[in-house]
Amino acid sequence: MGQISLSQVTKSFGDVNVIPPLDLEINEGEFVVFVGPSGCGKSTLLRLIAGLEDVTSGHIAIDGQDATDVPPAKRGLAMVFQSYALYPHMTVRKNIAFPLRMAKLDQAAQDKKVEEAARVLNLTDYLDRRPGQLSGGQRQRVAIGRAIVREPAAFLFDEPLSNLDAALRVNMRLEISELHKQLDTTMIYVTHDQVEAMTMADKIVVLRAGNIEQVGSPLELYRRPQNKFVAGFIGSPKMNFLTGATAAAYDAQTIGIRPEHLEVSRDSGDWKGVVGVSEHLGSDTFFHVPVPDSDDPLTVRASGEVDLKRGEEIFLTPIQEHLHRFDDQGLAIR
């Protein structure tokens, strides 16, 4: 259960074409993350799958059945919204039980499932409270609980962590990953945060302006980005890009090198620069080094022990096997 395929799906709002024809296969049990900058159409895509928006053309199939015109409730999918969308006038228990009540399940079965979900999500003590009395993380879990009890073919998450603070976000990330391992159900997760994508996904779908830029596992995207956009979007800190003569030396319009793939030396190397701002994180240190053929200073990742002063002259050497070359279209040259 939980295999979803989109074929030639498009969506326009009036004259604005948000999703150009798009094909995508999501396999059973996969954790798929849609990632991209805001306004790239990732949420729209999720809502098309959920059935909250009508597709303009194309087909959506769930488990081999055409679901294009099936109303959202009948698709067997559950969704966790960005605002959690909890019913403020119902207790946690009633919130979680709501889909079961709509499915006309008998009371005993409802109670059993709610108790079970509450136990998994550590919500047992809060079942009789209202959403207004809960913290952000608890609300988030209630929203997930409401999704779990339906035993859906797939879970849809729409930026579920964006309203939480940083520490809680890391926690919930782990909890959701753990949940995926336990339930082994397809999950589709939308985020603009590439860290979430990298840490949680089996498969990442990078979107820009409604187009799929690349689909692949986190490491595939990291190691072999198909174009400049994906290269720049995946990985933190961002990849450095150089143009001009430096790039021409490698027979490319633009070359890209990640901060962790630059070697630093005080004596010799390919590119010369002067150390600017440095950020000490303890384990790592990031140096920002202005060089001629890059608009922004290059970011260099060094171990925490390396101590370079502002204004010191240094040499940088890219590790050749990790160098990415792009043509004038921004496509990777292999």
Place this chain on the structure above:
Amino acid sequence: MATKASRASARLMISPAVILLLGWMIIPLSMTLYFSFLRYNLLQPGPTPFVGWENYYWFFTDPSFSAAMINTLVLVGGVLTITTVGGICFALLLDRPMFGQGIIRIMVIAPFFVMPTVSGLVWKNMFMNPVNGIFGRIATSLGFQPVDFFGQIPMASIILIVSWMWLPFATLILLTALQSLDQEQLEAAEMDGANWRNRFWFIMLPHMARAITVVILIQTIFLLSIFAEILVTTNGGPGVATTNLTYLIYVSSLLQFDVGIGSAGGVVAIILANIVALFLMRMIGKNLDA
């Protein structure tokens, strides 16, 4: 969330309201317009011939018309000035920290809930009556000649009564606007060296500007139609000293039964109100986009 099926049912759900309001607007309006071109008096049965602009001519040349126009302007202008300035002061005052704020606010707002006929009569008898009214008693006990409010200063008296009723409205709205002002903005201004007067002038007042405009426009709409307060206190007199446009039309149509001239007056009143409404609607419309 909009799907095709829901669009159709939405249209069906709006239609009763639209049809009713459309009927409410178009039928009486076109009748008023039509009557305003007829010689039509309920006391004179018989044909009601078409007379063109004659009714408008009579209405405009009636000396009470110009008096009523001036009275309307004085009434609206006077009440607006008092309530807006007073409302700003009250709002600023009520926004400050104090004990029993809730109770004080309730006392200030209370007059708004008093029906117009009650406030008219209460002020006329218990306060402004030269013999038994409180103002008269106070004047007499201090050795002054009591003021005959409705004889000597009828318009000012009505302005006072109406202002008493509308000052709470202005206060309430301006206070709401003031309370939505971000405190950090004021603290930032204080850090920037702005004293209280500067903070009022450069931060609070601009913040309230919108609300002030809304207060003025909405009150104007209601004040143009002031009627009950005049009816129970002065009956438009002495002479026509407190006859406003609304009252004049009431007199010519339902007391003199001249439907034609009354209708012509009605058309004039509609045009006047529409000028104000145009500005008000633009303000509300802007807010709808935001």
Place this chain on the structure above:
Amino acid sequence: MARAVPTRTKWFNTATAGTLGFLMFFPILWILILSFKTEEDAIRAPLEVLFASDWTTQSYGAVQERSDYFKHFMNSVTISVGSTLLGLIIAIPAAWAMAFVPAKRTKDVLMWMLSTKMLPPVGVLIPIYLIFRDFGLLDTRVGLTFVLMMINLPIIIWMLYTYFKEIPGEILEAARMDGATLREEVIYVLTPMAIPGMASTVLLNIILAWNEAFWSLQLTSSDAAPLTQFIASYSSPEGLFYAKLSAASIMAIAPILIMGWFSQKQLVRGLTFGAVK
């Protein structure tokens, strides 16, 4: 962050605002006092009224006897509650549709509805009066109820619209994902969330209808006269009547005063059509 304010400043503010508040409230307080006096005492000098006269409730009885207060009270209740509920029945579907299924021209429709509220009543006085006369609706509760419903309908629709608008769309979508049909969505999710807003709408409109004076004075005289018209009958003085006028006034404004205090916040929204919140 709220800053600590010196107690002296607070007392000073309290005294200033309290005095002004008392002055604003004084006329109401005064008629409350007069209503418990005899007619003879009610016209004495203010200090004598306060300290040198007895208290009595006879005026309240007299008002009922003299002019059948209760009948007019019931007229006011019937007309204001009736016009509000009728308006609600028409307004709820309209506001719901405009808030949740917005079309391109929804905004124009809303604005047009509001504009009907700007129409000066005196501009349509004659046609309405003549229509009422011809259909035998003058001085009937049905007639006045209908007119008050019509003049308040735009406010009801507008207020409901702004309240419905505040219900996040995601919650309704969540309900739909959870398998709720449109009917279940309305019953289990939308209605419970909309009830507070509807309650304030009802409250404000009862207040407005209760205090409405123009049409009540023009279209009713005795049988259907609500309290606004009933009080106006006191405008022709007949001997000593301060105490009775006070008692009648207190009974006419008390219910609305109490309701009004509960709905201060909603009042702002309702009367400014959402332009100030």
